[in-house]
Amino acid sequence: MAYLQPEEYPDYGLPASTSADWISAATALINSYCRRPDLNIIEYTERLRITCDVQAVRLTYLPLAALGVATSPIISIQARYARPRRGEVSNELLFDAAWAFSLPGQWTSIDAGSVDLDAKTGELTLPTNLFGLPFNEIAVAYSAGLAQVGDDIKCACAQIVRNAQSTPALNAKASKIDTMQMQYFSSSLLDDTVKQWLRPYVATRVG
Incomplete structure (x- = not known):
C-alpha cells in the first residue's frame, strides 16, 4: 500500500x-x-542459527507487532536439536543418550508463551528443554511492522x-x-x- x-x-x-x-x-x-x-504489519518467517551456550536469537524485522486480532507477534516457533560441532557439548554422555533416541536433527515445536521476548530489540531467548540439550537452529513465524x-x-x-x-x-x-x-x-x-x-x-x- x-x-x-x-x-x-x-x-x-x-x-x-x-x-x-x-x-x-x-x-x-x-x-x-x-x-x-x-513497512506495514505483515508476516515474516526466519530460520536462524543459534550460538552455542546463548540460546537466543534476534529477529530481523522490527518493530514486532501483533497482526489483526492476534495478541502476540509470535505466530509459531520450531527449534532443532542438531549434532553439535567440536567443543559445543560439555556432557558427552547426555548427548550420546539423546543421539540414541534420534533427537539431533529433529524439529520440535516450542510454546510461544515460554519464550522470553524483547519486543523492542526483537531478541528471543529460548527456554531450557527437558533433556538439557541446546538448540542450534530455530524457525520463527512472526509479524512485524507499523500499525x-x-x-x-x-x-x-x-x-x-x-x-x-x-x-x-x-x-x-x-x-x-x-x-x-x-x-x-x-x-x-x-x-x-x-x-x-x-x-x-x-x-x-x-x-
Missing part, C-alpha cells in the same frame, strides 16, 4: 494533481532501501517524489513511472534527509 494517499498530498508539499505512479514508485524505493517488502505509517515515512515518500521530479532524466511526461528507473537513480533520490527519516526502519540481520 502506498505511504501517501491523494488527500494527503497537499499536507506534505505535493500538488493535488500528483500522479499515483510517483507515490507507488517512491513507496517501492523506500521498501527496497529498508530491505523489507512493506500506522508516521509522518517521517510520509515526509520521506514526498521528498523522494520531489527529488525525482527535479531529476531531468525522470521528469519526463509519461503515463507511468518505471520503478526500476527510480531504483537506478536511488543514490540521488534518497538524500541524507530521507535516509535519516528511514534509518529506524532499515532491517539488519544480526549474526
Whole structure:
C-alpha cells in the first residue's frame, strides 16, 4: 500500500494533481532501501542459527507487532536439536543418550508463551528443554511492522517524489513511472534527509 494517499498530498508539499505512479514508485524505493517488502504489519518467517551456550536469537524485522486480532507477534516457533560441532557439548554422555533416541536433527515445536521476548530489540531467548540439550537452529513465524505509517515515512515518500521530479532524466511526461528507473537513480533520490527519516526502519540481520 502506498505511504501517501491523494488527500494527503497537499499536507506534505505535493500538488493535488500528483500522479499515483510517483507515490507507488517512491513507496517501492523506500521498501527496497529498508530491505523489507512493506513497512506495514505483515508476516515474516526466519530460520536462524543459534550460538552455542546463548540460546537466543534476534529477529530481523522490527518493530514486532501483533497482526489483526492476534495478541502476540509470535505466530509459531520450531527449534532443532542438531549434532553439535567440536567443543559445543560439555556432557558427552547426555548427548550420546539423546543421539540414541534420534533427537539431533529433529524439529520440535516450542510454546510461544515460554519464550522470553524483547519486543523492542526483537531478541528471543529460548527456554531450557527437558533433556538439557541446546538448540542450534530455530524457525520463527512472526509479524512485524507499523500499525500506522508516521509522518517521517510520509515526509520521506514526498521528498523522494520531489527529488525525482527535479531529476531531468525522470521528469519526463509519461503515463507511468518505471520503478526500476527510480531504483537506478536511488543514490540521488534518497538524500541524507530521507535516509535519516528511514534509518529506524532499515532491517539488519544480526549474526
